[in-house]
Amino acid sequence: MATIYDVSNLARVSLATVSRVINDTGKVSDKTRQKVHEAMEQLGYRPNTIAQSLASNRSNSVGVLVSQLDGPFYGPMMREIESVLRAANKHVIIAAGHSDAIQEQEAVEFLVSRGCDALIVDAEMLANEYLVALGKGKTPVVFINRHVEGIDDRCVHMDNLQGGYLASRHVLERGHRQVGYISGPLFKQDARERLAGYIQALAEFGVPFDPDFFHEGDFLEESGADGMAKLLQSGKPLTAVVCANDHMASGAIALCLERGMRVPEDMSFVGFDNIPFPKYISPKLTTVSNPIQAMGKMAANWVLQQVYDAKDIPFAHRFAPELIVRESVTDLNV
Amino acid sequence: MATIYDVSNLARVSLATVSRVINDTGKVSDKTRQKVHEAMEQLGYRPNTIAQSLASNRSNSVGVLVSQLDGPFYGPMMREIESVLRAANKHVIIAAGHSDAIQEQEAVEFLVSRGCDALIVDAEMLANEYLVALGKGKTPVVFINRHVEGIDDRCVHMDNLQGGYLASRHVLERGHRQVGYISGPLFKQDARERLAGYIQALAEFGVPFDPDFFHEGDFLEESGADGMAKLLQSGKPLTAVVCANDHMASGAIALCLERGMRVPEDMSFVGFDNIPFPKYISPKLTTVSNPIQAMGKMAANWVLQQVYDAKDIPFAHRFAPELIVRESVTDLNV
DNA sequence: CTGTTAGCGCTTTCAG
């Protein structure tokens, strides 16, 4: 492999000059630049990025921590991040936290110790204090999918409350008054916020919150079924259920269908996240979009801008969800 | 940040000795080792991996090229790869090819030029010749999900023919004789092999291949619907369709349901890949498992073994698919 | 067992 030294020899210029044309830094006469380019071409020269990193104290790599690599959620986000960063010729180094605080912390430390220039972190389990400390550390970090007080400017997140509100208002507008809610685990902020949106919508329509219509799940499909079973057990005349994510909605619907109920005729559902389901499932789920891809892109752009001095890109911290009306809510007004 | 030099100072030993205890290479007396460890601890020393890489000519990073980062397919594969490699303290650098030959090639070159110690490549569009050349290059490469003649020993793949055969035999065994096939694009090897399995099964049951019962799709959901429409158009009494992947099966089933047919009563289906569908879809799809996770793990282990001198791990090149019988095939024998 | 000494390939002052 040719080195910068070979190039400088062939082009009859100094190392420094070659380095200058590689990095397009400082002034180099067109003629010299030309010579250097020719020499590089001829030798098939490729800068050794490791050496560059060592000398410049920059790794040109960005660490990304997600909780899961699989699932319909993080893939699209990763896709955007990778796409933006690679276009800028940066590495994307991934690590998975597997929804476990210890693994998440290890992953963060791994990425930091690897000399990542910046981190994009989707921390599901790590405590706020840890994140604040991390945010104050030397390595720039942007948090995705989470809003942490005190480091607001480094958070890219969606308006979960608004999402929960939109979902709930939709069923209320369609005349439902016995509206259940299957929540995510309440130690998670997004779950709390979505629930707050539900409560806000209820209040707006003058519907009291009924504990019998509430279940705290864990965002997994099965807990949707469990929650549904619990809501049904109350014996009260439930007509609709808002679920804090599509997975739980899926589980809840499955349970209803199993018990011979029709959806949405007997029970309406709204999900959350708008994960891609196969087209032939029926009914098609009304849900709330989660702009996860836009957030991924934004986080990557933030890194480009903060760390790699990229041109100005308007930065948005908070992304708005949108209600996606499909077929899983029946209209009681007609 | 403390350097190895600080540690050697504090511990009153030489740089070399510190390096030895870090890498656990060469002989160091317990007492010295102890001193060094204490010094490292005290300074919170973390080796600079960039410098390590430069000096040792190893980046400790493995490049992974997948065609898509999203979708139900590559996530689980990435998960295994990341998990194995991080446990060995190696970087995983990802790049996406987006099912495009040029992007795939660029991604490969990006990863190579980044000094990855090895590559795990899932190349969808790159030509065999390119892969062979790549395999002969300096950077060790393992190919996943593809069998390339001439570099068999570097390929981790599944037995697609057997998979196609299992799927087809299943419907034949259940008495179907008018069996359609919706194929993947035939320029792809896996699509050809799966089709060959179908043809083999037909032959075994003495059923002639009928071009009217064949459609070449592109592995996407929509082409499943298109293909189904075409098969139906022949007017012949089709009773079952084998699809080269679950996505197309999904599209095909959707079309049948839309047209008022019942599945599996009026039309049976077998898919391929066993991607996770929500539980409440009905009927549950009979399909063929794709041991993509096992293959990911195997590829990662191969890298550990070949490049990082890991302990011996039995290596399997070819993984067997399994038929997963669920509810989408009706039994005509009863 | 331990220390000395060259580099790895590149960036970056500092002069000229």
Added chain:
DNA sequence: CTGAAAGCGCTAACAG
């Protein structure tokens, strides 16, 4: 505009 030279932090012979 260009060159010389000093490292970046670490590994790996080679002596001892």
